Amino acid sequence: MYRYDEFDQALVEQRVSEFRDQVRRRLAGELTEDEFKILRLMNGVYLQLHAYMLRAAIPYGTLSSDQMRGLARVAQRYDRGYGHFTTRQNIQFNWIKLEEMPDTLADLASVGLHAMQTSGNCVRNITTDQWAGVAADEFEDPRIWAEILRQHSTLHPEFSFLPRKFKVAISAAAHDRAAVKVHDIGLRMVRDGAGEVGFEVIVGGGLGRTPFIGKTIKPFLHKRDFLSYIEAILRVYNQHGRRDNIYKARIKILVHELGAEKFAAEVENEWRAIKNGALALDPAVIAAVAARFSYPNYERLSDNPSALARARSEDRAFAAWFDSAVSNHRQPGYAIVTLSLKPIGGPPGDATAAQMDAIADLADRFSFGEIRVGHEQNLVLPHVAQRDLVELWQQLQMHELATPNVGLVSDIIACPGLDYCSLANARSIPVAQELTRRFRDPALARSIGRLHINISGCINACGHHHIGHIGILGVEKNGEEFYQITLGGRADEDAKLGTLLGPAVRYGEIADVIEDVVEAYVALRQRPEELFVDTVKRLGVEPFKERVYAAR
């Protein structure tokens, strides 16, 4: 967990005071809505269908219990008692009045949180592996790098008015849980031949209406060059990224139009001119940031204590939850526990203020006061002693946070869709809710195995449908909601965009069709262990298409 120092805290407070003045000028008519729009977006304030929405950052997905209570307070005091966790380690509040935005931001600042650059054409919240610091397969903690970059990109004097938004993700483990290949810049921590840890730099990935998997432009970047190289990428992009067409303004289009090699050469050229300047990272500067991350003081425990083993064999409900929600921790005797925010019939990623407070209390009791937010829109208690798992599970059930569906078919990622969003063409949340009801039987979900469904309500792809094992995209045809289906997408180290299954289907049919897709998979898989995404990889979408569309 990173604690702000006096500089970080001062900057956040100064930013709130500046925004307070901007809101005052807007309300007094001194700023036009056009002018104000850019300013509010850079503080995470959107104008949605019904109200203003605030998107607050949860940098690299790490929250303290006090910060979670702060979010609960905001939900209670300024919103309608709940918040929505997004796919980019942010939280959104949908019903905040513009007049109360500055006080909301001040409340967030009081617990070391902010909404800076969660929107707008600037460097957005830096995301990373929600298991950072506890994953067994990690080289080192990527959050230190995310924090260094968070600071460097905050109110950057050159890159606050880029051609378009700019998203960076960092992963430091063998298995990529941060979807780095579908970000504007994806950084993978890697070890070179000499054993030194540095970064593989991937650019130009992204979803939206023109999806691309990112290209590696630097296989190994030394740590000292971390900021200077990113600065060089941003400088090339700021000058040459397209500004004539909003749909062609992301860096992926520039990389695609120039070609990755030419783009890499431009960056290299710019970088050579600045790499030995003020941005070269002194190890002491890195150490000063790292020193403000605190780590739990673990007890010496052994794995799989007898009470846990007994509960797993005797209590089927507990075993089902354990199998879906509990993951290996690097520390013996501890576990990583995912809290499902996907209750059957509920909107994905929502948490009530009461749930947030309960999670904060459980984090204090069972997880050294720490909570994580993952891109799958679930929460994580990252340091739970295995001996406490049964008790934690009982507590989570009381707060409807123990749905045994993590990583399974009803653990659906969905954008807010037409229920909230002014860009959407179709509803997302009701589709997700209906699908959770179709697959509510835990035994059925378990027999289907790991399967990610992603739903976006429009082509902007906030629900990341391209990289869902099953992707669902809402489109509009003659005023009616239709849904396109893609199969075989994935966001990990083998990232791949899904393949279109066939013609789009109506709102009333989408749940039936997805059920048919899943049934087709169960019939087509070679053995129960073959994951959905592997069956699609082996067979392509044709056999699915035949089965699903034959009856229609």
Added chain:
Amino acid sequence: MPLVKSGQIVEDRFVRVADGASAPDGIAVIVGGARFLAEAEVLLQRSAPIGVVWPNDRSVGALAPYLDRVALVALMFPSFRDGRGYSQARLLRERHGFRGELRATGQVLRDQFLFLLRAGFDSFEVAKDADAAAFAVSTRRFDVFYQPSGDGRATVFRQRLDRIGWGAQAR
């Protein structure tokens, strides 16, 4: 449109000269970038200062050979959401060593002043009178800066080292 220079609202001593018109001698003028490149040697022979308004889609590298003889470069912000001028400004100051007046022109609002200052601008054609009057307040809102830029303000990264006594060794 008020001009702010060195934090004060001042009279503009430069006159803009359209591309076809002749540049009157003895008066500081600003000419377009393409004209400047075409007529540079003649224009630089004049006795009065010469300024260039440079488009934001063309590399400032083309100006490099003349920068020691140019009194002013004006960079354009056709809309305040178009941020190319920030990179151009930093390159002019930090890479090409331009020491003359660097002016921001176009849709320049108070909310950009600090970014512009940090990128190296020292004069501002401000779109609104009230924003020009608010220059001092707007540029003093922050005293914490993470990024090193040509303006030489101390960065947080550096201040942290100074605080723990590492500064001297690290430098």
